[in-house]
Amino acid sequence: MKNINVGIVGLGRLGKEHAKNLAFRIAGVKLNAACSIVKSELEYAKKELGVQDVYSDYREMLKQADIDAVVIVTTSSEHCWQIAAALDAGKHVFSDKPLGVTIEECRLAEAAVAKHADQIFFLGFMRRFDPSYAYAKEKIKQGLIGRPYMIKATGIDPEALVEGAIKFAPTSGGIFTDMAIHDIDLMRWFLEDNPVEVYANGATFKHPEFKAANDDETGVAMYKCAKGGIGFVHVGRTASYGYHVETEIIGTEGTLRISPVPEKNLCAIYDIHGVVKECVTGFPERFAEAYRLEMENFIACIRSNKQPEVSVFDGTKSTQIAFATTTSYRNKEVIKIGY
Ligand SMILES: NC(=O)c1ccc[n+]([C@@H]2O[C@H](COP(=O)([O-])OP(=O)(O)OC[C@H]3O[C@@H](n4cnc5c(N)ncnc54)[C@H](O)[C@@H]3O)[C@@H](O)[C@H]2O)c1
Structure with a gap:
């Protein structure tokens, strides 16, 4: 070969x-x-x-x-x-x-x-390759939770890295463009639907520097999708315990939760502090396998001359949705999302 x-x-x-x-x-x-x-x-x-x-x-x-x-x-x-x-x-x-x-x-x-x-053109929405997210998608395809109609997604960066986020804030495009794009992609992927309306809000209680950059340390957004589905995205930068990425997909017949506890691995530590499950520390650790698998898939697409599932249009749509979210957050009003 x-x-x-x-x-x-x-x-x-x-x-x-x-x-x-x-x-x-x-x-x-x-x-x-x-x-x-x-x-x-x-x-x-x-x-x-x-x-x-x-x-x-x-x-x-x-x-x-x-x-x-x-x-x-x-x-x-x-x-x-x-x-x-x-x-x-x-x-x-x-x-x-x-x-x-x-x-x-x-x-x-x-x-x-x-x-x-x-x-081949391949866009790196690597969470689709994370084994747990891919497993959830398979379960949905099998009909396990009936019709999925709601997503609740949380993505909070470790506070240990907040200095970098503060430095980057003035040029990051705002917390939603910076942080919510993966959740937006997952919402579209799991619900097989596009948001048409968004309302977003934010808050800062610990690091006023974000306010000075016309941003916030926490952002929340609620989406209404074309076929009736709902998305709720919570992003933030102050997880004192590590890197918190969690996704819940709710369907008519059940719910799937991906890392409801953002644990590092399957090891529980029993010691003077009690019984402790350590938290994953950041995106390179949490998504190491997803990064490798998506790159393997890119190479496989080249070898088989087959375009990947995620298209350039998915990329544009996610950016459009992130923009609409930021506009809603800045203007404090519901924004209709057109494509
Ligand atoms: N998929 C994910 O989970 C994930 C995680 C982190 C970052 N990202 C994305 O990856 C990209 C890089 O993020 P990062 O955190 O590694 O940023 P970074 O600032 O650490 O690195 C950026 C790199 O780009 C290089 N660079 C910039 N302009 C260049 C140019 N014109 N020519 C050559 N090199 C140039 C810089 O030298 C640097 O090496 C961003 O688009 C970010 O959104 C994705």
Whole structure:
């Protein structure tokens, strides 16, 4: 089997996770090139990943590197032009979420994907590959909970990382664009429905810096979907106990709950503090398997020449919904969502 050669762009928090999977954990793949505007990350690529062909200019990597595919894990506002440039250069493309930070950018990516329909385009909504979420989806397909009509999703980052969130707040696009996009995608996936109305609100009790950035440390949004379903999303940045991602899917005949206790693993510690289940610490730990599985799926899509289930249009829709949520939050009114 011929290796699929991949170039990665962006080696920050998440880029490193994808890069390690590509370099060491996925069969039939060679991480052949890396690009970053941060010099130390290129050193990292050489030393830790064994990638010698490194670039600080993305277009140069596309032109010169021996690669079949590109994995984009840059700052969100860079995704769409980088997607279009890679497709135009004849490469298959994996881009992490969100597709883009404006609708115009998303349309640019849509056009590029349409123009190169014979190349694979894969959008990294990795929760769909998390074994527990995938299992829940199978149970729904089997009819276990009847008709799913409500989603309750919680996503709270560890307070240990709050300084970074405060720094990032002025340019993050607001708590909903920054944090709720996975929950929005899951709502659409599980309910097989699109929200048409949203009302959102927020609160800050611990870190006034978020208010100064016209944002909040906690956000809640309620969605009404076209076929009648309801979504309730709670995002936040102050979980003192770790990383809290939990999803509940309620159907006419039952309920599925994914990690109702955000535990680290199956080990319970019995000691002077009582009986303790430790909490998972962050997204790299909680979704390690999902990141590997989604990348394996990207490679499998290339090999079988089959487009993935998630499309570029799912990316645009999630961004549109996140925008509408932010508008509702800022204007304090119910917003109709058009597509
Ligand atoms: N799927 C998930 O669970 C998940 C988790 C975290 C982040 N993300 C997404 O992944 C992306 C990266 O997030 P992060 O937290 O790793 O960010 P980060 O700031 O840690 O890293 C961003 C990287 O992009 C590089 N970069 C930016 N512009 C570039 C350009 N023009 N050319 C080359 N390199 C460039 C930077 O040098 C850096 O390496 C974001 O879009 C974010 O939304 C997804």
